[in-house]
Every structure is written in C-alpha cells, then in structure tokens.
Amino acid sequence: MSDQLQAASVNGVKVTAEQILAWIQEWAEANNLKVPSDLNQTFADAGFDSMHSVELAFFLEERLKIQIDDTVLYDYPTLASLAEHLASRSQPSDAGKA
Numbered sequence: 854m855s856d857q858l859q860a861a862s863v864n865g866v867k868v869t870a871e872q873i874l875a876w877i878q879e880w881a882e883a884n885n886l887k888v889p890s891d892l893n894q895t896f897a898d899a900g901f902d903s904m905h906s907v908e909l910a911f912f913l914e915e916r917l918k919i920q921i922d923d924t925v926l927y928d929y930p931t932l933a934s935l936a937e938h939l940a941s942r943s944q945p946s947d948a949g950k951a
Contacts, residue, residue, distance in 0.1 A: 896932070
C-alpha cells in the first residue's frame with residue numbers, strides 16, 4: 854500500500870505523497886531535524902517534539918492550501934502515513950462547488 858503513492862491536486866496540480874515527503878524533508882532540514890530513511894519510523898522516534906509537530910502542520914497547511922489540525926502527527930505518527938493521508942485529503946480549492 855505504501856508502495857503506491859496516492860495522488861491529489863492542489864490548485865489543479867497533482868501532489869503526491871512523495872512530494873509531501875520532500876516538503877517534510879525540506880522543513881526538517883531547515884529546522885535542523887533529520888528525516889529518517891525508514892518512512893515507517895514515528896515522528897517521536899525521529900526527534901520531533903510537540904512544537905515541531907505544530908510548526909510542521911502550519912508549513913504543510915500553507916503548501917497544500919488545506920486546513921490541517923496541529924495534532925495530525927499524533928493521528929498519523931509516521932512519515933508514510935502522514936504523507937498518504939494528506940495526499941488523499943488534498944483537493945483543488947474549488948472542488949465540489951457548483
């Protein structure tokens with residue numbers, strides 16, 4: 854399942870779980886954190902604390918243009934599960950509107 858990266862759209866452009874993982878890596882490096890090579894490792898095991906999770910949620914919210922709960926890292930505690938969840942949630946901002 855995690856081998857199949859889900860695709861989503863943000864403002865009409867496809868966003869994959871792989872792209873979201875790249876954004877997480879970019880954010881982590883900017884904050885002197887290392888993204889583990891095992892995508893099933895938890896954020897806590899990777900050294901993320903509660904402040905990191907809130908800041909990462911804001912960063913991803915800005916990139917994806919969707920509202921993200923600051924506790925999303927607790928609901929989806931691994932890099933793979935978070936990226937797949939966000940890719941499945943992302944939609945163009947006008948999706949479903951007539």
